[in-house]
Every structure is written in structure tokens, then in C-alpha cells.
Amino acid sequence: MRIICPFCGERELGEFTYLGDAKPQRPAADAGEDAVYDYVYLRDNIAGVMSEHWYHGGGCRAWLKVTRNTLTHEISAVEPTAGAGAAKVGA
Amino acid sequence: MVAGAQTHRLANGGVIDRSTSLSFRFDGKTLLGFQGDTLASALVANGVKLVGRSFKYHRPRGVLTAGSEEPNALVELRSGARREPNTKATTAELYEGLEAASQNRWPSLNFDVMSVNQLFAPIFVAGFYYKTFMWPAKFWEAIYEPAIRRAAGLGRAAGVSDPDHYDKAWAHCDVVIAGSGPAGLAAALAAGRSGARVILCEEDFVLGGRLLADGGAIDGLPAAEWVARAVAELTALPDVRIMTRTTLFGVYDGGTYGAIERVNDHVPVPPEHQVRQRLWRIVAKRCVVAAGAIERPIVFAGNDTPGVMMASAMRCYINRYAAAPARRIALFTNNEDGWRTAETAIAAGLQVAAVIDARPDVSPAHRSLASKGGFPVLHGSVSAVDGGKTGVRKISVALTGGARAEVEADGLAVSGGWNPAVGLTSYHRGRPKWRDDIAAFVPDGAPPGMVAAGAANGAFGLGACLREGFEAGAAAARDAGRGGNIGSMPVADDEAFSLTPLWHVAGKGKAFVDQQHDVTASDVELAQREGFQSVEHLKRYTTLGMATDQGKTSNVAGLAIMAAVSGKSIPETGTTIYRPPYVPVAIGAFAGHHRDENFHATRLTPSHHWAAEQGAVFVDTGLWKRAQWYPHAGEKDWLESVTREVKAVRSGVGFCDVSTLGKIDVHGPDAGAFLDRVYINAFSSLAVGKARYGLMLREDGIVYDDGTTSRLAEDHYFLTTTTAKAGLVMQHLEFCRQVLFPELDVQLTSVSDQWAQFSIAGPSARKLLQQIVDESEDLSNEGFPFMGAREVKLRGGLKARLFRISFSGEMAFEISVPARYGEAMARNLMIAGKPFGVTPYGTEALGVMRIEKGHVAGPELNGTTTAGDLGLGKMMSTKKHFIGRVMAGREALTAPNRQVVVGIKPTDKARRLRSGAHIIPKGETPGPDNDQGYVTSVCFSPVLDQWIGLGLVERGRERIGEIVRAHDPLRSEDYDVELCNSVFYDPDGGRQRG
Numbered sequence A: 001m002r003i004i005c006p007f008c009g010e011r012e013l014g015e016f017t018y019l020g021d022a023k024p025q026r027p028a029a030d031a032g033e034d035a036v037y038d039y040v041y042l043r044d045n046i047a048g049v050m051s052e053h054w055y056h057g058g059g060c061r062a063w064l065k066v067t068r069n070t071l072t073h074e075i076s077a078v079e080p081t082a083g084a085g086a087a088k089v090g091a
Numbered sequence B: 001m002v003a004g005a006q007t008h009r010l011a012n013g014g015v016i017d018r019s020t021s022l023s024f025r026f027d028g029k030t031l032l033g034f035q036g037d038t039l040a041s042a043l044v045a046n047g048v049k050l051v052g053r054s055f056k057y058h059r060p061r062g063v064l065t066a067g068s069e070e071p072n073a074l075v076e077l078r079s080g081a082r083r084e085p086n087t088k089a090t091t092a093e094l095y096e097g098l099e100a101a102s103q104n105r106w107p108s109l110n111f112d113v114m115s116v117n118q119l120f121a122p123i124f125v126a127g128f129y130y131k132t133f134m135w136p137a138k139f140w141e142a143i144y145e146p147a148i149r150r151a152a153g154l155g156r157a158a159g160v161s162d163p164d165h166y167d168k169a170w171a172h173c174d175v176v177i178a179g180s181g182p183a184g185l186a187a188a189l190a191a192g193r194s195g196a197r198v199i200l201c202e203e204d205f206v207l208g209g210r211l212l213a214d215g216g217a218i219d220g221l222p223a224a225e226w227v228a229r230a231v232a233e234l235t236a237l238p239d240v241r242i243m244t245r246t247t248l249f250g251v252y253d254g255g256t257y258g259a260i261e262r263v264n265d266h267v268p269v270p271p272e273h274q275v276r277q278r279l280w281r282i283v284a285k286r287c288v289v290a291a292g293a294i295e296r297p298i299v300f301a302g303n304d305t306p307g308v309m310m311a312s313a314m315r316c317y318i319n320r321y322a323a324a325p326a327r328r329i330a331l332f333t334n335n336e337d338g339w340r341t342a343e344t345a346i347a348a349g350l351q352v353a354a355v356i357d358a359r360p361d362v363s364p365a366h367r368s369l370a371s372k373g374g375f376p377v378l379h380g381s382v383s384a385v386d387g388g389k390t391g392v393r394k395i396s397v398a399l400t401g402g403a404r405a406e407v408e409a410d411g412l413a414v415s416g417g418w419n420p421a422v423g424l425t426s427y428h429r430g431r432p433k434w435r436d437d438i439a440a441f442v443p444d445g446a447p448p449g450m451v452a453a454g455a456a457n458g459a460f461g462l463g464a465c466l467r468e469g470f471e472a473g474a475a476a477a478r479d480a481g482r483g484g485n486i487g488s489m490p491v492a493d494d495e496a497f498s499l500t501p502l503w504h505v506a507g508k509g510k511a512f513v514d515q516q517h518d519v520t521a522s523d524v525e526l527a528q529r530e531g532f533q534s535v536e537h538l539k540r541y542t543t544l545g546m547a548t549d550q551g552k553t554s555n556v557a558g559l560a561i562m563a564a565v566s567g568k569s570i571p572e573t574g575t576t577i578y579r580p581p582y583v584p585v586a587i588g589a590f591a592g593h594h595r596d597e598n599f600h601a602t603r604l605t606p607s608h609h610w611a612a613e614q615g616a617v618f619v620d621t622g623l624w625k626r627a628q629w630y631p632h633a634g635e636k637d638w639l640e641s642v643t644r645e646v647k648a649v650r651s652g653v654g655f656c657d658v659s660t661l662g663k664i665d666v667h668g669p670d671a672g673a674f675l676d677r678v679y680i681n682a683f684s685s686l687a688v689g690k691a692r693y694g695l696m697l698r699e700d701g702i703v704y705d706d707g708t709t710s711r712l713a714e715d716h717y718f719l720t721t722t723t724a725k726a727g728l729v730m731q732h733l734e735f736c737r738q739v740l741f742p743e744l745d746v747q748l749t750s751v752s753d754q755w756a757q758f759s760i761a762g763p764s765a766r767k768l769l770q771q772i773v774d775e776s777e778d779l780s781n782e783g784f785p786f787m788g789a790r791e792v793k794l795r796g797g798l799k800a801r802l803f804r805i806s807f808s809g810e811m812a813f814e815i816s817v818p819a820r821y822g823e824a825m826a827r828n829l830m831i832a833g834k835p836f837g838v839t840p841y842g843t844e845a846l847g848v849m850r851i852e853k854g855h856v857a858g859p860e861l862n863g864t865t866t867a868g869d870l871g872l873g874k875m876m877s878t879k880k881h882f883i884g885r886v887m888a889g890r891e892a893l894t895a896p897n898r899q900v901v902v903g904i905k906p907t908d909k910a911r912r913l914r915s916g917a918h919i920i921p922k923g924e925t926p927g928p929d930n931d932q933g934y935v936t937s938v939c940f941s942p943v944l945d946q947w948i949g950l951g952l953v954e955r956g957r958e959r960i961g962e963i964v965r966a967h968d969p970l971r972s973e974d975y976d977v978e979l980c981n982s983v984f985y986d987p988d989g990g991r992q993r994g
């Protein structure tokens, strides 16, 4: 499998680490135990197109959001996560 | 021994170099062949018919094919450590001095004791393992398995380490082409001319594919001449790479292809510094599969007799190798193409005994060939073969009208039609589709970017192969963005094609479908009767197609017989799933150089070479090699060395390379806020110039990692992780920064490899450091108190980072210098420390001192413990939110009866404590119900002069002073221990602050 890193270009699978479903959003600090429980333990396991987190540890160390079909391994999109990339200038 | 004569070598022809004679040994007998031979063709040229014994029945077997589909002619090639079992004689190139031995026979190929298996054949039917050896259970290991292992099986492995090297490599191109027959060469010409970067893989050592055996005319030239011109043109193109002896064996996601290059299989021993084989991963935008087709047998009684050979293979031996498999050849065919073998035999001056054609009609051209050649054409089928280990003698024919005939011949060529090589196109769970007109499966689509052309696509004519190959090559280059002039397409005529499907001729005697696994037609029929209706079940029950040849000659015939007995059509019966690799690939090639000491990368600490000079004993911790202890002359064991090192630190000063800790620089205005969220304790409140111990949780509330973090400036922290988690913590923190908290302005830089870090510990640590740092630096308790952290100038001007932190419990510092100064620092510490009796110490002494001090480490941070379990619950801030906080509050993670860290010491001071021992209440019988925890870390404490340890024990902290049992069933030990305070040494911490 090959992933096109937005920063490094097309690279081989071995440079990346898989985390899993990119859908769950970390609840706010005061969201309560149930919300955190869902976030920590509940994951979709989709046979088909899925949004996933991948880490380019063998390259730029960016966390990426990869849209992948789990049946065909076809990757239709790769985006940087919100905080990936260069330092925020003037932030 | 006198070399045998090449009795079956033809006087003329062949793609062999008759001026280079090669001597080789087969089963100890010396024979001669020529450069350009395979082992199989050389055996054929020497009139050798019997080359091996079969897997189950030990039946005599000969050469069936001339390619990588060979099921029978498997040998042990080479000897000693290089002995390679199950090597196909049909693809093994002959070289001077080649040694080969036949397999699966005892004591000799001609006289094989185990061939009595044939007499017991009824018990070796389909599923015989499942049926026969089910009980009694104890018989399995004692009797059945050893007996079966002796009787069945193939070659013997070398049994010793492979002395050769293997390599792995990447290649990138626009178009990769599998096969260099007419379709492959035409594809390469079109793609190459258009300017595409092309890799052409050919598993043979000569280019041309079937053209080498069948010839023909292309663009008005003899095939050999056309091939030579095409290869010359391709070689001249700068971006075309031709790789012979290279099989494209698999296709993986994203246009990645696996190929195995047999770099030095054709020489006795690889030249120095060269590899035996190379595993290629080829990344290509497009792939053209021009892998050709495999001629398929017709299954009839005695079809495994040596001398029965595929018709196309016979042509190959005669035309390519000028070696005659037989002198009087009978041909059994159900199609037009098979007749080419009769033409070839006559052209080579061999006799044709008869052609047995299963079709109702034979073309006028072939009738006149028969009358000119003086041989009969018999309409019907071969029903039996009379012969044995010396080869075919007589062939029985069931004529179409019901009469019988007999043909005397010493060889029988068989053609049942052709099966396109659909492996590569089907590896992504593709199912080939059935084509009635050629009675064969052809690719039905292919993985993205791949297309089949020529015979691999069911286009068997020479003209069609060139057309499809050229068009596929042109399209592939175009898709890859190459638009150069592709020139003109090579042209040839298409041969006539006519085939009447015939899979199995009923008759008496064993008729083999899968010759490598000894699966017969009646096995397939029996499996069907016993209810194994699915082809996947048939395959596993009979082991059809599961041998090293992956059923290349047998699968479709097996399906056809299965379809016939079940009354279904072949497409209804379907195929099994195709899986790579297309040919066997040595595990060594997958490992490449990653074996033995190169199994993984080795990381050396900055002071490694100095430590090695000191005679340090090293231990592998992850990828690192760390000094474990430094033995002195006269010390009787490791414990004596370690105890000396501990005592030296506790009474004077010692130092230890701790560079393996993960080190991360955290920069930015929100650095403090960021650390507050990832650690359970606060860091935004840490004063500049101070260090603090931090604990990190996972989101589920379990402890993840620990370490000290120092604040070097308002917006700059320096964080350390454990050695084991260095990479993972970096990944986790990057996730926090980029995904969870992108609003924070903070950046992380891994500096683990940039800094060499040493712990300098002991009452004289300050005095030693004063010799190292510049005189202007104040190291006094006031100027640099416990948990201080700051940049310092060393004597000579080098900047370093200094931390007053202690893992040993003594007054201690950790000093960081740029990694390239690490070794010099170790040497300087030795010189400057001499007056103070400085002692380098290793990881064992480090461990002893941390256990004496009650510090938790890897055995306690075991992925199940909470901060509370470790006795660090009070560190959990209640004023801020942090990762893991909510889940850490769950009932079960805060239950009062959890197993928590506690000190443990045997009541008998002389007894050795062992980690892993279970803690059981005194007086109770050990069992799962009263197992209250276990010993996690142990050491011999020089301070207490006894073995001590840490453990995770239920309610441990409330039970200080209680005597419990340490129960160790693994070592058959059971003894009393006392639960005690986990801080054995200097519990009020005066020494480290002092």
C-alpha cells in the first residue's frame, strides 16, 4: 500500500503507523464519563470507505486523515489533521 | 566415474552452446550437458527417464514439463549447507559441477522400498489422514507421524544455516511487464519507444518465451532473429530495464509488485560480496501480464509413467535444447496445437508412432503429414500406459467406435489445450471467467493498473499475442503519461485453433490429476461423493493443487472432473482463490540482510566504544546495546560486580550513560498548557530552572509513561521518556498536539539522538562535576538545589544541560552534552573522577538502586496499573483537565482492593527472592481465588545485605509488616516474605537533597 503524504509525497506503507477510526471527536473536558467512555471504546468497523488516522513516523511525523476503502485498500483522500505541518505563524 | 554419453542429444539445433561442455552429477553419476541446458534438458539429453519418486505412492516419475509448472522433476540441488530441496530440474540452469539428487526414495531411485505403498494404495485415498489416524490419540506422535514423515514428503532441508546472502531492493517504473514471449516483447517495444520507464521481467535465463520452443515468423523474420532485434532495440533504450531470471510473483496494493531475481542460482557458489537472490518490490503505474499459458494434461491411467510428457514441453526439449525425450513418439491430443509436436518430431528426424486425436476431425494438412510421416491417426483416447521406471513401452488406445488399439512408443506427448496463467490477474480475489471457445479460464478484470495480454489473456495465436501485447504496452505507457512515437506493430500470422475439451479418460489403474501430491481422478470423485462439493473443500480434503507447484498443471483438470461427477458445468463449479507467490520464494529472500546480528538495527549509546574498551557486558534493551555491568578482574560473577558498583556510588561517585531515554524539546507559548494536558500533574506552574517528575496516562486511565521534564525557559521545556516508550510517546504527543489540541501553539522536536546524557551519582558527585563544569557555575545546594535544571558552561566552553535529579537516591546530576561529545565526556569523567574513586556503573546497578529507592519502572508500569496503584495517586491534579482523568475515576480503577506497589523481602535473609512469585496469604493453599499479586522487580540490596523486591499486592500499602507466602510454581519454591515500605533506602530523601 502507498499513501500520498501531503508533505512528503507518495510513500510506502512501512513509513506509516495506523491508529484507526478518525471519526470520534474527543469530548470537551466537562462532557462526563459516558461521553468519554464512548470516545475511548466505541469504534466503527466499516467494511467499505472509512476515515482513518495514520502517522507518518518514518517521514514528517504528521498525523494524517486517510480515507480508505477497507475492502479494496483504495485510498481516495489524504488530508493533514488540524495541527499537522509547520508552526503557526503569528498565532 | 566415466561421464555418460549424451545419447539423446540431437545433432543440430537448439539454443545451447555446444562448445561449452558442462559436467554434472545426478545421484552420484557423472553426466555431461551444454551451456544453455537446464538440469532437466541435460537429463533428457542423457536419456534419463526416471528422475524421482512420487510423494505418497513412491511411483517412478519423469520430467513432465519444461517450465516452472513442473510437478515431478524435483531434486535436491547442491550439497551441505547449500542443499536446496524441491528444486525444479526444469528451471535449474546447468553449471559446471552441478550436483543433484533425486528425492523421496530409499535406498535408491531404481530400488525404492517405500514403493510398496502402492500396494496399500486404498488407504492413501483422499482424506486418509483424517480417516485413518484419528485414534488412539497417543499413537499419533509415537507411530503414525514418524512413519508418515519417513514415507511421505519431498526433499530434505539442509538443516544448517544458509551461508549465502540475500538482498531486498526497490524499483520504480511506469510499466512493468511479466514475461518476454511475443506479447511481452511487443509490449516492451511499444512502451519503451513511447519513452516510458519499463521493467521487463523474465523468469527464464533466455528471452523469447514460447518462441524459443515453437519458432514462427514475425515481420518476415525467423522468430529467433526477430527476438534478437527486439532485444537489441530495447537494450538501446535508456529507460528500459530487462531482468532475466526474475519472476514477477505477486501484486500488492497501490501498484506494488513482488519479484524474485535469482541472481546467482546458476553458479555453484555466489561470487564474493554478491547475493544469491534478490527480492524486488517494484512500484509501477501500469503492469502488463504477458505470462503466457500452461499446457494442461489429459488425465488417464498411467499418465504419470516416465516418458509421458506435455506436448509443448517435448517441442521445447527438441527445438530449444536439441534433446530428444524419446525416439519413437506417440502424441495424444484434443486440439490443433498438439499436432505441432508431431511436426517438430518429424523435422528433428524422430519417429512418430501415432497420433491419437480425441476430436472427430483432423485437418487435411495433418492427414497428409501423417501419410508422409508414415504414422497412423487414431481417433480416440489413451486408456492405459504400459511402462515403468524405464519409461513408456506401449500405449493402449480406446478408439472412438469402441475398438481398441495398441501403439508401441518410448514417449507419449499429451496436449489437453492451454490454460492462461491467470495467477497475477486474480491475486486480489479476482475470479477468472470461463471461455467456451478455448475451454479455459481467462482473466476477468485485474487489480488496478494491470492488464493481461496474449496467451495470458486467452489469445493463443502468435499474431494475436503480438497485437495484444503491443496495444497493451502502448496503452500502459499512455496511461503513465508517455506519448512518444510507438512505431509499427510487429506482425505474424495466427495459427488455426480447434479444440474438443477432454479432461479425463476412464480406465483401469491410477490416473493422476495432481502428480506432485499424488491426487488421482478417483480421489476427486470420492471427495465429491463424500460431500466435499465446494472446490475449496475439494482442494483441502484431497490436497489437490496444494503442493509447491500450486496446481499449475492440475487445478483446472481437477475442477473439470469435479464438475463432471457433480453434473455441473465447469464455470458453475468455479475456481479456488488464487494467492501469491506465483512460484516458491525462499524465506531467506524475504528476510534479506535482516538476519542474525542484522535482524534489526542496533543503536549504540554515545559512550559505547569507551564502555567496550572497559570490558563492559552489554545487554539488549530494545534496539539499544547498554552496558549492563563492568566486570573487574577476579570478580566471580555478575552479582559481585554489580554489588561493587552500587557500593561505590553510595559511598563515593559513579556515572552511567542514560542517553537511551527518549528526549523531546517542547517549544512554544502554549508549551506549559500542553504539558498540563498530557501529564497528570501540572507543568505550567513549574518555575524556569526546575525539573519535575511527570506521569502520563492513556485515555483509559492506565499509566502510559513517566519521566522528568525541565523548564529551561518560559516557552521551552525538555521532556524525557522511558527508553522503551521513546518512539511511542513522541507519536502520542504528536497526536495530542496535531489532532486533539491543534489550538495550542506548541512544537515538539525529538532530540533523543542529539544529546548524550550521563547520570553522575553519589556523595562525591558535586565534587566530580566541579572538575567538569566551568568555575563560574555555582553547583552548591543554594546555587543549584535538588530538582534544579539549567544550561551550564563546561570547562573549555562547551554548553551543556545540567539537571539535579536522582534515580539512585544519592545526590545526583544528569548532564547532557551534544551526542558527539558523549564519548569524550565518559573519558573526562574517568580522569576527573580518579581522585574520588569514580566508578562507571551499568543498568544492573541502576536497577538495584532504583529498587532500593522504591522507584517504579517497566515491570510496574505494565499497562494495567493506575497512578494510585503505583502510589502516585496524589500527583493527579484536581485543578485541571488531563488525558485519562475521567476514565481513571472509574469504580474498578479506584477500588480499594486493587493490587498496589509495595516492598517485599524474604523473612529468611539468606533466601533469594525471585520475580514472578505469587503472593498468597499465609496458611492458605495457593489457587486463583487467593492469588493476591506477584513480585515484579527484585535485586540483591548491598545496603540491606539481602534480596529485596517490589510487587503488586492487593491492598499492599495497608498490610505493611504482614508476612505472606511467595509461591513460585515455576521454580517449585514457596517461602515467607514480609510486605514492607517500598522505599528501602533513605526514606526521607535526605541524601538526594543533601
Ligand SMILES: [Zn+2]
Pocket: A005, A006, A007, A008, A009, A056, A059, A060, A061, A062
Ligand atoms: Zn509526511
